[in-house]
Amino acid sequence: MPIQKTVNVNPPPFASKPRRKGSTQRTNLSIATWEGVPAIILQTLLGGPFLTGFLLYLGAGSRHIGFVLAITTFVNxxxxxxxxxxxxxxxRKRMLILFVGIHRVLWSSTGLIPFLFPKEWWVGIYIGVYTVAFISNTIGGMIWTSLIGDIVPAKVRGRYFGIRNTILNALGSVCLFAGGIVLDRFPGEMGFLILFIPVWICAIANTVIYCFYPDVPFERSTEQVFWRMFKKPFQDPSFLKAALFLAAWLLIQTLIVPLFSYVMLDLLNINYQTVSIITVVQTLVMMAGFYIWGNLNARFSNKTLLFWTLPIIALSCLSWGLMSFMPVLIALFLSHIFLGIGVGGFNQLAFNFTIGDTPKSERPMFVAVYSALTGVTSFLGPLIGGWLYEKMEAWPDAMNWVSAYGFQVGVGAAMLVLTFTLGRRVLLK
Known part of the structure; x- marks a missing residue:
């Protein structure tokens, strides 16, 4: 005989209805989207061309800039x-708030360096604070990846992140344009001080919004011993081949792509506002790309779409060669259009690959191994690229074309070769 359940025929007049699962999911997705608003403002005003510009203001050279751009991935x-x-x-939620909060506070505090320390210390202190901040960020990022993978249902993951990234990058493009205007009108100390005021506000707001994240249950690994847990990703041939190939690809890509802003600002002497406009165009194209890649992801696998982002990124580097017979700005705009389409899709699909093509219980270690492999190569790339640019500065003036566009074209050609040889076998078969 089935158990009879008692029913309250006359519930209290103000009793609230239980929240439906669908409603809870929509609320969680909304929180995750709103959390990205202050995060993208902070990231835009502290990163990209503004990071390069701030380092140049502090007195950094190409090698310092290469190291700073590289350390964010090495700490992975x-x-x-x-x-x-x-x-x-x-x-996971409490640890996320702790480590993300440390990162936001430390990175935003770098704006105080010119006001607190002698000029000869500026670059060294920035690198130290920046490194500690991104060590904390890489731990927070690991927790966030695990948590967001459980919050966002698998069936809508590609489309959700496509829409989320589109919205946030639209806001980022506005911040890029406004920041470029500020630095052109108020060069030096005053301009960067103006930029850091909204950064400090967003650092606090972003940390507070994380408090509203749900602390969903965590499916733990089936292994308790570190070594056995660590071996799991290396025992998955499909994952390992893709991760190793993408690590090799990023070594070549990061020789030049992170240094695009340095070349434009320091070697081609393009002003901040123009660089910001170029980056805004890149962001607008990236926004459209996020939506398109997200919809395609509902029909095609992560690895298949990842493959097709690679030749587009290569075209971004090859486009620099157009300035040998075309106006410089036309070449730069074309390059950054290709970059927006390619890198936006690559980052989104690589993220979906690590949280969607890996076993749920072992996901943190799979993500960690992927991040470590790609982190090492993405660390070496900008360091080598920065060192090579430093060597090019000593070359005769007749060889200036190499640093202006020749190096980029060579890297782009190497990308195409790698894509249609090894990449085709690893990602498409």
């Missing part, structure tokens, strides 16, 4: 330890 090695440590924490 720490995610391997974080993935193991995550199995023992009780609340």
């Amino acid at each position: 090695i720490a995610q391997i330890g974080a993935a193991y440590w995550m199995q023992r924490i009780r609340s």
Whole structure:
């Protein structure tokens, strides 16, 4: 005989209805989108061409800039330890707030360096604070990736991130344009001070919004021993081949792509506002790309679409060669249009690959191994690129074309060769 349930025939007049699962999911997705608003403002005003410009203002050279651009990926090695440590924490949400908060506070505090320290210390202190901030960020990013993978349902993941990234990059493009105008009208100390005021506000707001994230249950690894847990990704041939190939690809890509702003600002002597407009165009194209790649992701696999982003990124580098017979700005706009389409799709699809094509219980370690492999190569790329540009500065004036566009074309050609040889076998078969 089935168990009879008692029913309250006359519920209290003000009793609230239980929240439906669909409604809860929509609320969580909305929170995740709103959290990105202050994050993208902070990231835009502290990164990209403004990061390069601020480092040049502090007195950094191409090697310093290459190191700073590289360290954000190198510290991803720490995610391997974080993935193991995550199995023992009780609340992912609390640890997320802690580590993301440390990152936001430290990175935004770099704006105080010119006001607190002698000029000869500026670059060294910036690198130190920046490094600690991004060590904290890589741990927070690991937790966020695990948490957001559980918050966003798999069936809408590609489309949701496409829409989310489109919205946030629209806001980022506005910030890029406004920031460029500010730095052109108020060069030097005053301009950067104006930029850092909204950065400080957004650092606090972003940390507070994380408090509204749901602390969903965590499916832990089936392994308790670190070494066995660490071996899991290396025992998955499909994942490992793709991760190793993408790591090799990023080594070549980061020789030049992170230094695009440096070349425009320091070697081609293009002003901040023009660089900002170019970057805004890139962002607008990226926004459309996010939506298109997201919809395509509902029909095609992550790895198939990843493959087709690679020749587009290569075209971005090859386009620099157009300035040998065309106006410089036309070549730069074309390059950044290709970059927006390619890199936007690459980043979105690589993220979906790590959280969608990996076992849920072992996802943190798979993400950590991917991040560590690509982090090492993405660290070496800008360092080597910055060192090569430093060597090019000593070359005769007749060789200036090499640093202006020749190096970029060579890197783009190498990308195409790698894509249609090894990339085709790894990602399409």
